[in-house]
Amino acid sequence: MKTLLLSAMLLCGVHDHHTDAVRLTVDDIPDREIWIHPVIPIKGNVAIREGKWIQRPYVFICHDGPVTEHRVRNAVRYWERLGYTFGPISTLEQGNEKCMTGDAVGGSITIDIPSQDFKFGTHLGQTRTWRWTATNEIFKARIEIIPAWGDSERILEHEIGHALGWMDMNSIGHIMHRAWSDGGLRSTGVKNEVND
Numbered sequence: 001m002k003t004l005l006l007s008a009m010l011l012c013g014v015h016d017h018h019t020d021a022v023r024l025t026v027d028d029i030p031d032r033e034i035w036i037h038p039v040i041p042i043k044g045n046v047a048i049r050e051g052k053w054i055q056r057p058y059v060f061i062c063h064d065g066p067v068t069e070h071r072v073r074n075a076v077r078y079w080e081r082l083g084y085t086f087g088p089i090s091t092l093e094q095g096n097e098k099c100m101t102g103d104a105v106g107g108s109i110t111i112d113i114p115s116q117d118f119k120f121g122t123h124l125g126q127t128r129t130w131r132w133t134a135t136n137e138i139f140k141a142r143i144e145i146i147p148a149w150g151d152s153e154r155i156l157e158h159e160i161g162h163a164l165g166w167m168d169m170n171s172i173g174h175i176m177h178r179a180w181s182d183g184g185l186r187s188t189g190v191k192n193e194v195n196d
């Protein structure tokens with residue numbers, strides 16, 4: 001299974017996807033087990049959401065992160081127009097423990113440069129989300145982008161889409177298209193529904 005998924009990613013030329021669910025405990029939310037959920041590449045052209053936030057996510061940029069606050073504000077605005085709300089956007093101080101360890105701050109979408117398991121060569125960015133299995137509530141997410149691509153059109157927007165729970169799809173010109181070159185700004189199916 002893992003081999004098949006990796007083969008698919010080689011074709012997609014972009015970002016994300018963790019092929020193994022990793023069980024771990026984190027210090028910021030004690031006494032509860034959490035899982036890192038894989039974002040599984042799919043062949044379909046319909047938007048599928050695998051989790052969602054209950055609280056508004058803060059957006060933190062690690063000190064040595066790949067994007068400016070200005071760039072992040074623009075990307076966040078794309079999703080705000082689709083009905084999503086976010087907490088404040090700010091830059092973390094140098095040496096922040098979560099940034100140093102490839103983690104994300106609880107309650108936030110944390111943006112940083114690639115960590116150890118980044119798939120260089122096939123990916124420009126990747127996003128990991130942490131969810132409660134019982135409710136599918138996302139409680140933190142970590143976006144990693146190669147610094148040279150930080151300012152590139154749509155990559156950050158796409159990764160924020162993952163951080164909001166959306167999966168990759170294959171609809172040409174869509175923000176969640178898995179391949180950067182075939183994607184676009186189209187947002188069919190990913191609006192935040194009021195009673196969702």
Ligand SMILES: [Zn+2]
Binds near residue numbers: 178
């Ligand atoms: Zn993706």
